[in-house]
Amino acid sequence: MRTKAPAGLKRWVKGTSSVPTSHPRGMGTQGEEETMSPLKERWIQLEPWDEWNRELAALIRPADWKPPVPAFRYNLVVIGAGTAGLVTAAGAAGLGAKVALVERHLLGGDCLNVGCVPSKAIIAASRAAASVRKAHRFGIHVRQGARVDFSQVMERMRRLRASIASNDCAQRFADLGVDIFFGNARFVDSETVDVDGTRLRFHKAVIATGARAAVPPIPGLNRVPHLTHETLFSLTELPKRFGIIGAGPIGCEMAQAFARLGSKVFVVEAAHGILPREDSDASAVVLKAMEADGVELLCCGRDLVLEPGKGGSVRMHVHTHGRATRVAVDRLLVAVGRAPNLEGLDLERVGVDATPKGVVVDDGLRTTNPRIYAAGDVCSPYQFTHAADFMARIVIQNALFWGRAKASALTIPWCTYTDPEIAHVGLYEKEARHQGIPVQTLTLPLSEVDRAVLEDCAEGLVRVHVRKGSDRILGATIVASNAGDLIGELSLAMTHRIGLKGLAAAIHPYPTVGEALRKVGDLYNRSRITPSIKRLLTKIMAWRLWKPM
Numbered sequence: 001m002r003t004k005a006p007a008g009l010k011r012w013v014k015g016t017s018s019v020p021t022s023h024p025r026g027m028g029t030q031g032e033e034e035t036m037s038p039l040k041e042r043w044i045q046l047e048p049w050d051e052w053n054r055e056l057a058a059l060i061r062p063a064d065w066k067p068p069v070p071a072f073r074y075n076l077v078v079i080g081a082g083t084a085g086l087v088t089a090a091g092a093a094g095l096g097a098k099v100a101l102v103e104r105h106l107l108g109g110d111c112l113n114v115g116c117v118p119s120k121a122i123i124a125a126s127r128a129a130a131s132v133r134k135a136h137r138f139g140i141h142v143r144q145g146a147r148v149d150f151s152q153v154m155e156r157m158r159r160l161r162a163s164i165a166s167n168d169c170a171q172r173f174a175d176l177g178v179d180i181f182f183g184n185a186r187f188v189d190s191e192t193v194d195v196d197g198t199r200l201r202f203h204k205a206v207i208a209t210g211a212r213a214a215v216p217p218i219p220g221l222n223r224v225p226h227l228t229h230e231t232l233f234s235l236t237e238l239p240k241r242f243g244i245i246g247a248g249p250i251g252c253e254m255a256q257a258f259a260r261l262g263s264k265v266f267v268v269e270a271a272h273g274i275l276p277r278e279d280s281d282a283s284a285v286v287l288k289a290m291e292a293d294g295v296e297l298l299c300c301g302r303d304l305v306l307e308p309g310k311g312g313s314v315r316m317h318v319h320t321h322g323r324a325t326r327v328a329v330d331r332l333l334v335a336v337g338r339a340p341n342l343e344g345l346d347l348e349r350v351g352v353d354a355t356p357k358g359v360v361v362d363d364g365l366r367t368t369n370p371r372i373y374a375a376g377d378v379c380s381p382y383q384f385t386h387a388a389d390f391m392a393r394i395v396i397q398n399a400l401f402w403g404r405a406k407a408s409a410l411t412i413p414w415c416t417y418t419d420p421e422i423a424h425v426g427l428y429e430k431e432a433r434h435q436g437i438p439v440q441t442l443t444l445p446l447s448e449v450d451r452a453v454l455e456d457c458a459e460g461l462v463r464v465h466v467r468k469g470s471d472r473i474l475g476a477t478i479v480a481s482n483a484g485d486l487i488g489e490l491s492l493a494m495t496h497r498i499g500l501k502g503l504a505a506a507i508h509p510y511p512t513v514g515e516a517l518r519k520v521g522d523l524y525n526r527s528r529i530t531p532s533i534k535r536l537l538t539k540i541m542a543w544r545l546w547k548p549m
């Protein structure tokens with residue numbers, strides 16, 4: 001098992017712009033790397049070095065990229081070309097600003113390369129495998145059963161990732177008028193950024209450097225080979241036994257996907273259950289589905305210790321619900337949260353405050369240096385692509401156009417793409433109560449939605465919290481196979497202050513799962529008919545029967 005990056009890749013990350021031409025062999029691990037300087041040794045793999053990864057690299061880190069001659073001064077220098085940086089740069093350039101965009105590794109950042117895109121491609125394949133397996137429930141008998149070709153699953157992922165990459169490609173941004181510089185950015189002073197020796201002068205700058213996988217101080221972790229999301233998507237062989245530490249969104253999505261593709265998956269979680277931030281009834285539905293797919297959850301995990309096993313395997317020792325458990329796995333994924341990318345930026349030089357959670361910003365996303373803003377994972381508790389996108393829009397308005405847009409005004413939904421998916425927007429019930437807001441909660445089980453029953457996906461719910469005494473939506477959670485799509489309607493309603501009565505009044509086509517939202521609106525309307533109103537209505541009706549026509 002190799003624990004160091006191949007020489008070619010290291011050269012590349014160190015900023016020579018030379019994409020390796022030979023195929024870097026072997027599966028990378030972390031552990032040793034985490035103890036080294038993050039700037040020098042951190043790298044994201046594009047392995048295997050096949051035609052799709054070459055195509056991807058050619059788009060987002062072209063080997064022959066000629067850095068432009070820096071302008072005398074830029075309206076905006078953007079550091080980091082993930083979603084936050086790309087949206088900021090494209091939007092600002094589109095509005096006439098002179099923009100420089102600096103990226104030390106791959107345009108597209110985590111979402112395209114080692115986040116949303118590859119994970120959802122794998123999830124799509126795992127859903128296909130699960131559909132074949134449960135086809136018999138519909139009276140469809142697949143003769144041989146399902147055989148998963150993991151290398152094809154991963155090749156499909158690499159092919160689709162490369163095809164999607166054209167949105168984020170260097171040439172597209174250059175055509176939009178953005179000057180792209182590959183290299184490590186650091187602040188020299190409040191009007192200069194250095195990129196490996198090239199000086200960029202700015203009027204305003206944006207820190208959009210994102211975050212990386214956090215590696216916790218688990219005893220033994222530095223002695224065992226392990227993956228993070230930065231190396232997971234380079235796998236070419238399905239691990240027979242797959243261990244995952246952390247049952248957050250990454251842990252749950254990957255646990256179920258790998259179980260459906262054929263791994264025996266063990267998930268160690270420190271808290272009780274999975275997705276501890278979510279509504280507990282909702283996450284319980286998802287856990288049941290994951291367990292039905294064969295995922296074994298070791299929750300309330302205490303005293304986790306890791307040690308090397310035979311043939312590159314890893315032994316996990318953990319107390320789960322007070323019981324000592326020992327499992328051996330062939331691969332281990334660490335998914336316990338994220339750490340902001342701050343190292344090497346020399347933030348102290350420019351008076352930008354930061355904490356271990358990220359860059360400190362005000363509601364307008366301005367840092368403690370009034371000329372420097374931040375957007376995306378590096379400064380936000382909402383670590384989602386769409387949140388990074390909308391923070392970028394705020395930064396453009398506030399940094400360039402004297403805007404007063406506020407991050408706190410954003411309504412940010414999110415979704416974890418298990419099957420069923422679990423999506424949320426706004427407040428949870430306990431948060432509303434904690435804030436002293438009187439709350440009424442309405443829950444509709446999906447078993448009451450015809451289409452969900454017909455599709456065999458009736459395990460789920462729609463739960464909406466309104467301010468007591470009104471139909472104003474405070475928050476909502478949905479568990480459904482397409483919860484991520486459904487939550488958009490509630491997000492729209494909250495953004496535009498449409499209440500539950502408004503949802504009840506909107507006709508949804510029958511039969512759709514989306515009808516569940518209208519039905520929750522009906523639930524709300526019915527909840528307003530108190531026993532005394534009902535008695536009054538009954539009297540009026542009775543009176544009308546006897547009233548002469």
Ligand SMILES: Cc1cc2nc3c(=O)[nH]c(=O)nc-3n(C[C@H](O)[C@H](O)[C@H](O)COP(=O)(O)OP(=O)(O)OC[C@H]3O[C@@H](n4cnc5c(N)ncnc54)[C@H](O)[C@@H]3O)c2cc1C
Pocket residue numbers: 079080081082083084085102103104105106107108109110111112114115116117119183184185186208209210211229250341344345375376377378382383384385386387388417
């Ligand atoms: C496995 C996984 C699955 C995910 N799935 C989803 C999902 O389904 N939906 C969703 O909404 N979100 C998802 N996310 C989260 C999403 O990927 C992030 O929220 C998003 O990428 C944040 O964008 P960003 O621009 O803030 O940061 P990043 O995408 O991290 O981009 C930051 C960029 O800055 C560069 N950089 C850092 N330091 C420097 C420097 N000093 N100089 C130059 N460049 C630098 C980095 O190389 C990087 O390219 C997922 C994340 C992971 C890990």
Ligand SMILES: NC(=O)c1ccc[n+]([C@@H]2O[C@H](COP(=O)([O-])OP(=O)(O)OC[C@H]3O[C@@H](n4cnc5c(N)ncnc54)[C@H](O)[C@@H]3O)[C@@H](O)[C@H]2O)c1
Pocket residue numbers: 216218245246247248249250251253268269270271274275276301304335336337338382383384414415416417
């Ligand atoms: N669908 C999506 O939108 C999506 C998907 C994946 C990731 N993401 C983003 O990426 C971020 C990171 O995801 P994540 O799942 O790594 O982090 P997370 O912080 O959301 O979840 C980490 C989990 O690990 C557990 N944990 C922490 N330390 C542990 C330990 N020592 N032993 C056992 N368990 C431990 C925590 O209790 C928690 O449940 C998310 O917060 C999310 O913003 C989003």
